[in-house]
Amino acid sequence: MIPKAIFTHMLRTVGQTALDMVYPPCCVLCKVRIFDERSAVCDGCGSGLLSIDAPYCERCAQPLGTPVASCPACRGRTFYFEGAFSAFEFNRPLQDLIHLLKYRNRPGIGRFLGSLLAKRVEQEPGIPHITGVLPVPLHPLRRRERGYNQSACIARGISDVTGIPVLENVLGRGRNTPTQTSLSPEARMANVSGVFEVARADAVCGATVALVDDIFTTGATIDSCARALLQAGAGRVFALTVARA
Ligand SMILES: [Zn+2]
Numbered sequence: 001m002i003p004k005a006i007f008t009h010m011l012r013t014v015g016q017t018a019l020d021m022v023y024p025p026c027c028v029l030c031k032v033r034i035f036d037e038r039s040a041v042c043d044g045c046g047s048g049l050l051s052i053d054a055p056y057c058e059r060c061a062q063p064l065g066t067p068v069a070s071c072p073a074c075r076g077r078t079f080y081f082e083g084a085f086s087a088f089e090f091n092r093p094l095q096d097l098i099h100l101l102k103y104r105n106r107p108g109i110g111r112f113l114g115s116l117l118a119k120r121v122e123q124e125p126g127i128p129h130i131t132g133v134l135p136v137p138l139h140p141l142r143r144r145e146r147g148y149n150q151s152a153c154i155a156r157g158i159s160d161v162t163g164i165p166v167l168e169n170v171l172g173r174g175r176n177t178p179t180q181t182s183l184s185p186e187a188r189m190a191n192v193s194g195v196f197e198v199a200r201a202d203a204v205c206g207a208t209v210a211l212v213d214d215i216f217t218t219g220a221t222i223d224s225c226a227r228a229l230l231q232a233g234a235g236r237v238f239a240l241t242v243a244r245a
Pocket residue numbers: 027028029030031032041042043044045046
């Protein structure tokens with residue numbers, strides 16, 4: 001008699017093998033066959049991802065060529081979040097991956113990118129012990145169109161690697177906002193000010209948490225979330241993003 005757990009595992013393995021024969025796992029960018037089912041890209045495409053290494057600005061994650069006293073990207077600005085970390089520069093392979101994640105129904109890419117981000121975060125001495133990750137919420141209408149929130153997929157990838165729980169449905173989004181792409185940093189702040197609300201303050205009270213998003217551009221959206229979390233009683237808030245635009 002085979003124990004149920006082993007039998008279930010055998011069935012799953014057989015099922016996965018059959019599935020791999022019909023749809024062998026391929027690099028989402030160049031379609032070459034890959035053999036690590038946890039990866040979304042082949043080694044060649046993966047090597048095109050450029051990690052952001054020190055020196056970078058610990059406030060806004062901007063890569064800096066040389067250590068400077070005051071970062072040109074965030075000089076004169078104040079943020080509610082305490083620090084920011086981005087894993088990669090927003091170059092071509094990453095732009096393509098994020099496009100597939102957001103507009104081509106590929107949530108698995110978010111989980112993959114989240115796992116890469118987590119491996120970098122684990123090696124960063126400047127980031128303290130985090131007890132929960134919170135995806136930046138999408139407006140419910142846009143979430144329905146897309147079928148998922150890409151930031152929640154990234155947060156799940158972080159959780160896969162670190163075991164840090166994803167605090168879903170803690171942060172909510174009220175009104176829909178026009179797209180931020182063509183707005184100045186000041187206009188972006190006004191555009192997202194007061195948009196986010198904390199539905200469950202008990203989940204973040206006194207905690208050190210990280211907000212998760214795909215791209216850090218001006219930080220306006222993440223900052224608006226951070227403000228709502230601190231007002232709800234969160235202890236410390238950090239910003240983790242896959243890319244720094
Ligand atoms: Zn490839």
